Structure formats: C-alpha cells, structure tokens
Amino acid sequence: HAPSSSSRPGKPPAPTLRLPPGPWQLPLIGSLHHLLLSRHGDLIHRTLRDLSRRHGPLMLLRLGSVPTLVVSSAEAAMEVTRTHDAAFASRHLTPTLAVFSVGGRDVLFSPYGELWRQLRRVCVLELLSARRVRSLRRVREEEAAALLRSVAASCSASSGGVVVDIGERICRAMNDTVVRSAIGGRCARRDEFLRELHRAVVLTSGFNLADLYPSSRVARWLSPALREAQRCNRAVRDIMAEIIREQQSSAAAGHEDDDDNLLAVLLRLQRDGDAQCPLTTEIISTVVLEIFAAGSETSSTTLEWALCELTRNPRVMRKAQAEVREAFKGQHRVTEPDAERLLRYLPLVVKETLRLHVPVPFLLPRECREPTRVMGQHDVPKGTKVLVNAWAIARDGQYWDCPDEFRPERFDTAGSGSGSGSGGGGGGGGVDFKGGDFEYIPFGAGRRMCPGAAMGVANMALALAGLLYHFDWEVPDVEEDGGDGVGEAFGITVKRKSKLVLRATQRIPCAY
Numbered sequence: 001h002a003p004s005s006s007s008r009p010g011k012p013p014a015p016t017l018r019l020p021p022g023p024w025q026l027p028l029i030g031s032l033h034h035l036l037l038s039r040h041g042d043l044i045h046r047t048l049r050d051l052s053r054r055h056g057p058l059m060l061l062r063l064g065s066v067p068t069l070v071v072s073s074a075e076a077a078m079e080v081t082r083t084h085d086a087a088f089a090s091r092h093l094t095p096t097l098a099v100f101s102v103g104g105r106d107v108l109f110s111p112y113g114e115l116w117r118q119l120r121r122v123c124v125l126e127l128l129s130a131r132r133v134r135s136l137r138r139v140r141e142e143e144a145a146a147l148l149r150s151v152a153a154s155c156s157a158s159s160g161g162v163v164v165d166i167g168e169r170i171c172r173a174m175n176d177t178v179v180r181s182a183i184g185g186r187c188a189r190r191d192e193f194l195r196e197l198h199r200a201v202v203l204t205s206g207f208n209l210a211d212l213y214p215s216s217r218v219a220r221w222l223s224p225a226l227r228e229a230q231r232c233n234r235a236v237r238d239i240m241a242e243i244i245r246e247q248q249s250s251a252a253a254g255h256e257d258d259d260d261n262l263l264a265v266l267l268r269l270q271r272d273g274d275a276q277c278p279l280t281t282e283i284i285s286t287v288v289l290e291i292f293a294a295g296s297e298t299s300s301t302t303l304e305w306a307l308c309e310l311t312r313n314p315r316v317m318r319k320a321q322a323e324v325r326e327a328f329k330g331q332h333r334v335t336e337p338d339a340e341r342l343l344r345y346l347p348l349v350v351k352e353t354l355r356l357h358v359p360v361p362f363l364l365p366r367e368c369r370e371p372t373r374v375m376g377q378h379d380v381p382k383g384t385k386v387l388v389n390a391w392a393i394a395r396d397g398q399y400w401d402c403p404d405e406f407r408p409e410r411f412d413t414a415g416s417g418s419g420s421g422s423g424g425g426g427g428g429g430g431v432d433f434k435g436g437d438f439e440y441i442p443f444g445a446g447r448r449m450c451p452g453a454a455m456g457v458a459n460m461a462l463a464l465a466g467l468l469y470h471f472d473w474e475v476p477d478v479e480e481d482g483g484d485g486v487g488e489a490f491g492i493t494v495k496r497k498s499k500l501v502l503r504a505t506q507r508i509p510c511a512y
C-alpha cells in the first residue's frame with residue numbers, strides 16, 4: 001500500500017509526491033504507537049484531534065498497514081466532500097465491514113457505482129424522502145406514545161420519583177420506530193437484534209488486528225474480532241431471514257396494504273426483475289439490516305446524549321421544558337404537527353447535541369479512488385483510507401465559542417450573527433447540518449451524505465418533546481461519568497459507556 005514516488009527504468013520520472021505531513025512511524029505498526037500511548041485510551045477521535053493539532057488538518061498516518069488520511073478542519077472537509085467529492089465517494093471496506101456488508105454489496109459501504117446508486121435511490125424514494133417521512137408520522141406518534149406510557153407506568157408504582165433505565169427504553173423506541181417505518185411491522189426478536197447491533201458497532205470501529213492488516217492472512221487468523229463479526233452477522237441474518245419469510249408470505253396472501261414499505265418494494269423489484277443491477281435476497285437482507293442499524297443506533301445515541309446534557313445543564317432543561325409545557329398547556333398528549341409548529345428551542349437542543357456529541361465521529365470511512373491533490377498542496381494516493389474527524393471539527397474553537405459547552409442558543413438565527421464564528425450565542429447561528437456548513441457535518445456531506453437526516457431528526461424530536469413535557473428528569477445519585485469524555489465508548493458510533501439511568505417524576509398525565 002505504501003505510496004511511492006520512484007520511477008521505473010525507461011519511464012519518465014514520476015513527479016515527486018507531496019504527501020500530507022504526519023507523526024513519525026515505526027516499521028510494521030506505522031503510527032499505531034501514537035494511538036496506543038494516548039492519554040485518551042481507546043477514544044480515537046480525541047487522540048487524532050490532539051495529533052492533528054500538531055501535524056495539521058490534513059494528516060497522513062499508517063495504521064497497521066493501512067495508509068490513512070485524517071481530515072480535521074472545515075476547509076479540509078470541504079475539499080474531500082465537495083471539491084473532490086467524486087474522488088472520495090467510495091467507502092473503505094475493512095475485513096469486518098466486508099463481513100456485515102457481504103463484500104460491500106449494500107448501500108452503506110458499497111463502492112461508488114451503479115449498485116450503490118440504485119440502492120440509495122430506492123431507499124430515498126421508498127423511505128427517506130420528505131414526503132415519505134411525513135407519511136410515517138403515525139408510526140412515530142405511536143412509538144413515542146409507547147415509550148411515554150412505559151415511563152408513566154414505572155412512575156405510577158411510586159409516589160415520588162423513580163429511577164428509570166431510560167437509555168434502554170430510548171434505544172428500543174428508536175429501533176421500533178425505524179423498523180416499523182422500513183418493514184411495516186415490529187421485529188419480534190428486537191432485543192436480541194439490539195444486542196447484536198451493539199456488538200457490531202464496536203466490532204466495526206476499524207481498530208482490530210484483521211482491519212489493521214487487511215492483507216495478512218495471519219492477522220485474520222489471529223483476529224478474534226473477525227470471528228466474532230462472522231458470528232454476529234449470522235445471528236442478525238437469521239433474524240432478517242424470518243422477517244423476509246413473513247413479508248413474502250404476506251405478499252403471497254395478497255395483502256395489498258402490506259406492500260407499502262421499503263422491504264416489500266425491494267422484494268417486488270427482485271420478483272419483477274426490474275432492477276438494473278439484479279437484487280439477490282442477500283443484498284435485500286443487507287440493505288434492510290443496514291437501514292435498521294443506521295437509523296436506530298445513531299438516533300438513540302443522540303437522544304441519550306441530549307437527555308444527559310439537559311440534566312447536566314439545568315438552565316437549558318428549564319428553558320426547554322418551559323417551552324414545551326407552555327405549547328401543550330392543558331393537554332395530555334404531545335402531537336407532531338403542534339410540536340413542529342410551536343417548538344423553537346427544542347430543535348436547537350437537538351442540533352447542539354449533534355454538535356457536541358457527533359454520533360459518527362469519523363463519518364463512514366471513505367477511500368481515495370484516484371490520486372488527488374488536496375488543498376492545492378498535498379497529494380493523496382489512490383487507495384488511501386480517509387477519516388473525516390467531524391467530531392473534532394464540531395468542537396474546534398476556531399469555529400465555535402466555548403466549544404465544549406452545551407449551548408443550544410448558539411444555533412439561534414435570531415439571537416446571533418449569521419454563519420459560523422463568534423455569533424452572540426457562541427458561533428453557529430444560521431449554520432445547518434445539510435452538508436453546506438463544513439464546521440458542522442454530523443450527517444456528512446456530498447454524495448455519500450446521510451440520506452436519513454430528516455427521518456432521524458423527526459424520530460428524535462417527538463420522543464424528546466414528550467419526555468420533557470410529561471416528566472422531570474434528574475441524575476439519581478453521583479453521576480458515574482465524572483464529566484466530559486470519560487463516559488464515552490468508542491465504536492463506529494460513539495455512545496455513552498453505560499446506558500443512561502435517570503430519576504423520572506411524572507408532572508403531567510399521559511393520555512396516549
């Protein structure tokens with residue numbers, strides 16, 4: 001993999017490559033020792049931020065045998081996801097990701113090409129377009145209601161507050177919402193699925209022996225992560241096979257209205273042979289599994305962090321609760337149209353959570369498809385893995401005032417200046433996550449940007465409004481986190497190390 005600037009005899013000398021700078025390397029392990037010796041332990045997004053402060057926003061490392069470009073400024077992120085978007089539009093497929101994506105024949109990790117284009121188009125059309133997201137409102141309301149009823153039931157058992165495993169419940173609610181949206185029904189083996197999904201998130205972080213030495217058979221053989229990935233993949237495929245069988249028998253029985261979901265459409269395309277790239281059952285199973293995973297893990301992680309930050313910041317909590325309690329005054333239920341119409345501050349809370357706790361800190365790894373000169377001065381060789389450290393960019397004092405503080409007001413267009421920088425609210429007024437403001441890219445940017453942002457935000461916003469409307473939330477005892485960062489667990493998404501547990505006190509009855 002090592003990039004080379006040497007020329008072969010008889011050929012004109014190749015121009016010398018100007019590779020991006022990076023920390024010193026050792027034979028065999030490359031730059032890994034910088035990660036292994038870090039004070040941040042396995043929180044690699046933090047370690048790479050520290051390293052980039054020394055070596056620059058375009059930094060070249062070798063992680064095991066994999067040349068890896070780490071992108072750590074808004075300007076550099078723009079180069080990779082806009083200026084040279086096509087050159088970086090493929091994913092880097094590690095051996096563990098190859099297990100889950102069956103060699104990249106999927107939508108999340110596929111190389112840039114026709115199959116990806118086709119699968120992404122179907123996902124957007126049948127599930128993620130603005131129209132489809134609107135039409136799934138009933139699913140969101142029912143699943144948020146189920147969550148609120150479950151908390152109310154726990155509260156009714158005691159007269160004072162009650163300690164609730166709210167993190168677990170949020171996780172189930174977000175998963176049920178996205179699964180019902182995609183296949184029309186719940187997953188009967190949901191808890192088993194969620195357990196395997198949590199394993200998959202850790203296994204695919206890219207920092208195991210097999211992924212660091214992808215071409216070494218010894219590394220693969222020695223890697224427990226790869227074997228565990230294969231086991232985990234078999235388990236989720238088994239769950240999916242059951243779901244597909246049910247959907248097929250429902251279609252065979254002629255249930256017309258069961259046909260209106262992503263899985264049904266994919267199966268119909270397969271039956272009719274209409275798709276440009278033929279769809280195998282394996283591809284369909286992979287795509288639907290990925291939608292379940294991409295849609296639930298990210299949203300539940302964000303919602304958990306939102307509640308966690310609100311309990312740590314009583315001023316923000318009071319303001320958010322005052323707003324929602326005023327908007328729904330006298331009512332016993334929160335509905336989506338009214339929440340959308342009346343709440344101004346709550347969306348800022350969601351935005352600020354997505355900034356402070358970028359759920360997918362390196363986006364999904366990209367790969368350079370052709371030699372590319374970036375920022376006019378650095379050459380990135382073909383095959384280089386690219387990590388955009390969206391987490392570091394969203395906490396960079398160059399773009400954000402008090403970047404480590406939780407201040408939803410910074411996104412208030414009325415209260416602060418426009419654009420990034422030093423608006424009155426702390427930088428961020430007018431900045432959005434739509435992929436055009438590169439200091440804030442929790443959903444990525446460019447061709448491979450997340451197509452599920454609208455659905456993710458809708459799923460989270462309604463549940464959060466209900467949780468704040470009906471209940472008061474406090475930290476039960478001394479918080480186990482100890483403060484910023486210590487409570488993070490690294491994986492392809494960064495979530496809380498332990499599931500959030502809070503004391504809930506019901507203030508307003510639920511009538512769902």
Ligand code: HEM
Pocket residue numbers: 107108109120123128178291292294295296298299302359360363364365442443444445446447448449450451452453455456457
């Ligand atoms: C808080 C919620 C979410 C966050 C933070 C999030 C974040 C991301 C990120 C960072 C990427 C990679 C973007 C890039 O490489 O530039 C991505 C890709 C993707 N996301 Fe999301 N996502 C969320 C919700 C969802 C939902 C609800 C769905 C679907 C139900 C979804 C489906 C996808 C898909 C299919 C891709 C792959 C796009 C491609 O490679 O072409 N996401 N997401």
